[in-house]
Amino acid sequence: MKKLFLWGCIVLSFKSLQAQDNSKIWYDKPASEWVEALPVGNGQIGAMVLGGVEDELIQLNESTLWSGGPRKNNVNPEAYKYLKPIREALSRKDYSSAQELTRKMQGHYSESFLPLGDLKIRQKFKSGGKPWKYYRDLDISNAIASVSYEKDGVKFTREVLASRPDQVLVVKITANKPKSIFLEVDLVSQLRPVISTNGSDQLVMQAKAPARVDPSYYNQQGREPIAWEDVSGCNGMRVRTLLKAIPTQGEVSVVDNHLQITAATEVVLYLSAATSFNGFDRCPDKDGLDEKAMALNRLNAALAKPYRDLREDHIAAYRNFFNRVVFELNNSVNANVNSKIPSDLRLKFYSYGNEDPKLEEFFFQYGRYLLISASDPEGSPANLQGIWNKELRAPWSSNYTININTQMNYWPAESGNLSELHQPLLQFIDNLSKTGSLTAKEYYRARGWVAHHN
Numbered sequence: 116m117k118k119l120f121l122w123g124c125i126v127l128s129f130k131s132l133q134a135q136d137n138s139k140i141w142y143d144k145p146a147s148e149w150v151e152a153l154p155v156g157n158g159q160i161g162a163m164v165l166g167g168v169e170d171e172l173i174q175l176n177e178s179t180l181w182s183g184g185p186r187k188n189n190v191n192p193e194a195y196k197y198l199k200p201i202r203e204a205l206s207r208k209d210y211s212s213a214q215e216l217t218r219k220m221q222g223h224y225s226e227s228f229l230p231l232g233d234l235k236i237r238q239k240f241k242s243g244g245k246p247w248k249y250y251r252d253l254d255i256s257n258a259i260a261s262v263s264y265e266k267d268g269v270k271f272t273r274e275v276l277a278s279r280p281d282q283v284l285v286v287k288i289t290a291n292k293p294k295s296i297f298l299e300v301d302l303v304s305q306l307r308p309v310i311s312t313n314g315s316d317q318l319v320m321q322a323k324a325p326a327r328v329d330p331s332y333y334n335q336q337g338r339e340p341i342a343w344e345d346v347s348g349c350n351g352m353r354v355r356t357l358l359k360a361i362p363t364q365g366e367v368s369v370v371d372n373h374l375q376i377t378a379a380t381e382v383v384l385y386l387s388a389a390t391s392f393n394g395f396d397r398c399p400d401k402d403g404l405d406e407k408a409m410a411l412n413r414l415n416a417a418l419a420k421p422y423r424d425l426r427e428d429h430i431a432a433y434r435n436f437f438n439r440v441v442f443e444l445n446n447s448v449n450a451n452v453n454s455k456i457p458s459d460l461r462l463k464f465y466s467y468g469n470e471d472p473k474l475e476e477f478f479f480q481y482g483r484y485l486l487i488s489a490s491d492p493e494g495s496p497a498n499l500q501g502i503w504n505k506e507l508r509a510p511w512s513s514n515y516t517i518n519i520n521t522q523m524n525y526w527p528a529e530s531g532n533l534s535e536l537h538q539p540l541l542q543f544i545d546n547l548s549k550t551g552s553l554t555a556k557e558y559y560r561a562r563g564w565v566a567h568h569n
Contacts, residue, residue, distance in 0.1 A: 158491025
């Protein structure tokens with residue numbers, strides 16, 4: 116199979132798995148690329164945490180952010196005429212003719228799941244040199260990614276969570292010595308954003324998705340792979356991202372459209388996002404929802420809580436799903452040694468034949484973690500990469516591929532006691548039956564409904 120489905124793509128490429136208490140992926144160095152980063156998500160916002168020291172990069176996604184808009188009817192009015200000749204060619208075992216005729220029945224490519232942008236955090240220190248005691252982990256028992264290290268005699272800690280109850284991404288940065296945190300914080304995006312500010316402690320990023328994005332494997336000469344504008348005002352949804360910084364001690368200000376935090380002991384960054392997506396059958400631009408109001412309401416609601424309460428509510432909501440299943444294997448060999456090995460080395464040793472039952476336990480629970488993070492009962496179904504993608508033209512458009520990949524994402528739903536998380540997929544199928552009835556009629560002159568694998 117050419118395609119990489121969600122769990123294989125993320126689980127294997129993280130080179131990971133688990134730590135001392137069998138609930139953590141952990142490393143002794145930052146990620147050098149996206150596939151080594153740590154995924155967090157709440158079904159609406161997804162983020163990949165790379166864990167840099169001087170330069171932290173958190174790559175962002177929003178589950179409804181796609182290129183394009185509703186498909187028009189009659190995309191290939193002549194398609195049905197080729198059905199009988201294709202069948203006749205197949206009956207003659209003339210497969211090459213059938214192949215050529217089948218191409219004449221095809222419609223458009225699917226649109227692309229898009230990256231929201233990047234949250235960039237540059238931290239300034241008194242001196243150069245490497246940090247001491249670097250540690251990076253993802254704790255799937257509470258859905259929190261963390262980074263810690265020591266530099267200039269100060270221990271710095273970051274933790275990142277995507278809250279399901281409050282629909283925000285939160286980054287908390289602390290130092291164990293007063294007024295030791297000096298940061299510059301930026302929002303950037305590939306979606307031609309307009310960056311502005313609101314007061315001295317908030318960034319605003321407004322952007323618009325392209326009207327069309329061709330798959331990365333389709334590059335027709337003379338055709339632009341990305342069309343940014345739709346003159347009809349239908350395609351291309353709007354997206355709003357808000358970022359607010361709240362320091363303890365110290366000061367926050369706006370300098371050249373980025374936030375500057377000086378001499379803080381603790382900083383909490385709150386990020387909310389929303390798109391104008393208004394359903395599969397409505398134009399996301401002219402008929403879109405008010406993304407500005409939604410992003411602002413989510414941010415204000417989250418800010419009304421103390422960080423500790425928000426964190427506790429996040430953990431409780433996550434554990435409502437995660438704690439339903441306990442899976443244990445007898446761990447009679449190498450238990451003490453295995454638990455002390457960074458996850459990338461631990462997985463390598465396992466591939467060489469080192470017995471590690473606790474690693475196998477983690478694989479099962481990590482699959483459940485990813486589904487919980489990528490799918491919400493009231494949200495969009497997990498796409499080809501779940502909810503995580505950094506490419507404007509992602510592999511296979513990060514779309515819904517229903518010959519097997521979409522189903523594989525949801526294998527942990529029933530066996531992992533996560534039945535509610537099936538709801539987005541079931542609603543997707545219901546929506547698909549409506550557009551699929553047009554496909555059946557236009558392509559096959561048939562009753563009922565049909566959906567092709569993309």
